[in-house]
Amino acid sequence: MRHLMSPLDLTVKELDQILDLANDIEANPQKYAHACEGKKLATLFYEPSTRTRLSFEAAMLNLGGSVLGFSSADSSSAAKGESVSDTIRVISCYADIAAIRHPKEGAPLVASLKSGIPVINAGDGGHQHPTQTLTDLLTIRSMKGRLDNITIGLCGDLKFGRTVHSLINALVRYPNVRFVLISPEELRIPDYVREDVLRKNHQEFKEVIRLEDALPELDLLYMTRVQKERFFNEEDYVRMKDFYILDKQKMELAPKDMYVLHPLPRVNEISVEVDDDPRAAYFKQVQYGVYVRMALILTLLEVKVC
Amino acid sequence: MLSVGQLNEGVVLDHIQAGKSMDIYKYLKLDKMDCCVAIIKNARSDKMGRKDIIKVECPIEDLNLDVLGFVDHNITVNIIQNGEIVQKKILSLPEKLVNIIHCKNPRCITSIEQELDHIFFLADEENEVYRCKYCEEKYRSSKKK
Numbered sequence: 001m002r003h004l005m006s007p008l009d010l011t012v013k014e015l016d017q018i019l020d021l022a023n024d025i026e027a028n029p030q031k032y033a034h035a036c037e038g039k040k041l042a043t044l045f046y047e048p049s050t051r052t053r054l055s056f057e058a059a060m061l062n063l064g065g066s067v068l069g070f071s072s073a074d075s076s077s078a079a080k081g082e083s084v085s086d087t088i089r090v091i092s093c094y095a096d097i098a099a100i101r102h103p104k105e106g107a108p109l110v111a112s113l114k115s116g117i118p119v120i121n122a123g124d125g126g127h128q129h130p131t132q133t134l135t136d137l138l139t140i141r142s143m144k145g146r147l148d149n150i151t152i153g154l155c156g157d158l159k160f161g162r163t164v165h166s167l168i169n170a171l172v173r174y175p176n177v178r179f180v181l182i183s184p185e186e187l188r189i190p191d192y193v194r195e196d197v198l199r200k201n202h203q204e205f206k207e208v209i210r211l212e213d214a215l216p217e218l219d220l221l222y223m224t225r226v227q228k229e230r231f232f233n234e235e236d237y238v239r240m241k242d243f244y245i246l247d248k249q250k251m252e253l254a255p256k257d258m259y260v261l262h263p264l265p266r267v268n269e270i271s272v273e274v275d276d277d278p279r280a281a282y283f284k285q286v287q288y289g290v291y292v293r294m295a296l297i298l299t300l301l302e303v304k305v306c
Numbered sequence: 307m308l309s310v311g312q313l314n315e316g317v318v319l320d321h322i323q324a325g326k327s328m329d330i331y332k333y334l335k336l337d338k339m340d341c342c343v344a345i346i347k348n349a350r351s352d353k354m355g356r357k358d359i360i361k362v363e364c365p366i367e368d369l370n371l372d373v374l375g376f377v378d379h380n381i382t383v384n385i386i387q388n389g390e391i392v393q394k395k396i397l398s399l400p401e402k403l404v405n406i407i408h409c410k411n412p413r414c415i416t417s418i419e420q421e422l423d424h425i426f427f428l429a430d431e432e433n434e435v436y437r438c439k440y441c442e443e444k445y446r447s448s449k450k451k
Contacts, residue, residue: 083419083421084415084419085419102415103413104413104414104415104417104418105411105413105414105415105440105441105442106414106415106416106438106439106440106441107415107440109415109439109440110415110419110422110440124415124441125413125441126413127413127441127442192444
């Protein structure tokens, strides 16, 4: 039995198999419509996350399975003081697979150690969010046709942005990926990503402040939101939140085949006028999130569809 | 030099960094052991200038040397039998530490689930870096801090 705690739990080959499966699901959804009939997914969300939870639920429903679970710690037995280990032991008797989101880092790993069913980490604090990374990789591969030989710009909050760190970790395993890290001085990537991931892997990267300077050379632009909850004072947040706003004018500087991704939700970092640009791929990315979760559920449940 | 009686059977921990013997006393849980323990602080040393020494009168199996490897793997462990040194043990950094150090990350699951063991894995031997099994919080041994 396998679990998914981090995108790096999967080898590049396994990752490619999941992405291939997701693309096949996209092309032939009917073929998979009954693949998980009789199977149940438990969504154990100890903190609210409507988007991720609904994506998991949609994925299981698309596969003909059913879902059960809770969407906040208050409505679970955690409110009565039950440990994560005990909860997963109980849930293992009700469901065939579980997706767990928890505000505490490592909680899904604790669950996986006691679980009788496969566990998927659906986000644990600022630590890991592997299905977002799988979503990003599927989107990049589907839009550009490859994961190697790309120049990707990562823009916004690179300091606290968990999705950015995770995506860098996943992409350094592919050859000839160049990173352009676009952020204000205060929100640059943490040292451990720069040293332990980029420099250690001899990865080509540069750090710039102006988005306009970076745009012409990019194959992909990954925008992120400046998260209010990460700032101790309102003044800093207000100053940072408007630092980058991608609008129609800036998009004119970008190549015709440069796609824009965003893990969503956005606030104002991508102007709504960009939504109609054919290069805006962030809503398509949400759809890919469902496909890749379907592929992951099938893989972990070892369901084969001929 | 201060003279402490010779051990007949037990362990002599030599070349302890001066002033660190009480930390080791604590890590080895010597306070909980019912055996004779001698601690020598600030002994003169050609190699180190000053050093601490601990003599413990107990079988080697009773001591968790993994902990010692973590605290300071430069410590010399002499195993004594019939009053003679029969073996010098070489210490290395242990691959895994269980309940030796505690994760200080307030966002780690161990901060709310008290029954969980605090487990750290050796992530970078050269820099003596350990990481929490659950949240991957970094812990660097005191010598490298």
